[in-house]
Amino acid sequence: MSCYEIHVETVRDLLNPDNQQVQLMTNASAWKPIEIEVKEGADVNMLLADAQKNRSVARTLLNEHSSRSHCIFQLKIWDAAGAESGALNLIDLAGSERIHESGATGERRQEALAINKHLSTLGDCISAISSEASHVPFRNSKLTFLLQNYLKGEAKVLMIVNVSPLQDHANESLTSLKFAKKVNECRVNKKEAAVEPFPEVFEIK
Numbered sequence: 001m002s003c004y005e006i007h008v009e010t011v012r013d014l015l016n017p018d019n020q021q022v023q024l025m026t027n028a029s030a031w032k033p034i035e036i037e038v039k040e041g042a043d044v045n046m047l048l049a050d051a052q053k054n055r056s057v058a059r060t061l062l063n064e065h066s067s068r069s070h071c072i073f074q075l076k077i078w079d080a081a082g083a084e085s086g087a088l089n090l091i092d093l094a095g096s097e098r099i100h101e102s103g104a105t106g107e108r109r110q111e112a113l114a115i116n117k118h119l120s121t122l123g124d125c126i127s128a129i130s131s132e133a134s135h136v137p138f139r140n141s142k143l144t145f146l147l148q149n150y151l152k153g154e155a156k157v158l159m160i161v162n163v164s165p166l167q168d169h170a171n172e173s174l175t176s177l178k179f180a181k182k183v184n185e186c187r188v189n190k191k192e193a194a195v196e197p198f199p200e201v202f203e204i205k
């Protein structure tokens with residue numbers, strides 16, 4: 001397994017935090033996170049706990065422990081013959097942020113701007129894939145550059161969107177649900193059957 005974060009425009013290995021942080025170039029990079037062999041669930045849980053301790057978090061007016069980075073976890077699967085047979089990737093995206101509400105200033109503000117840019121670019125890529133555009137702007141952010149292999153080819157993708165139940169956060173929840181609707185309508189693997197329509201119970205308008 002491997003686990004790393006994208007903090008602003010820097011990539012950092014969360015299982016080897018003393019390793020040099022990398023300003024990953026969007027055209028080529030030889031950087032790879034370290035990979036640690038795991039044999040059972042307890043091994044994975046222990047390493048994930050270590051990775052979480054090393055992740056960039058900070059306090060804002062809206063969240064005592066706000067994630068200030070996107071986190072990418074990868075578990076490569078090997079068969080009995082020693083050949084790689086697949087991979088499970090879990091990506092924890094930092095939430096979009098309204099700076100005037102979070103009170104972010106200085107470094108926190110730069111983090112928020114980067115997070116919002118990454119999520120916006122992800123939305124652009126999803127739209128381009130959905131419309132079968134000739135060009136998908138994966139290189140427009142570190143996040144989408146690193147996620148491009150998961151958003152094309154034979155990959156199967158599931159997005160889980162967390163929203164607040166509070167009325168005060170209704171606008172942010174609606175924005176998140178609209179983004180989820182856009183993702184739900186996107187077919188990464190054209191060979192697969194069309195996805196089920198987004199539940200109308202949300203009454204997205």
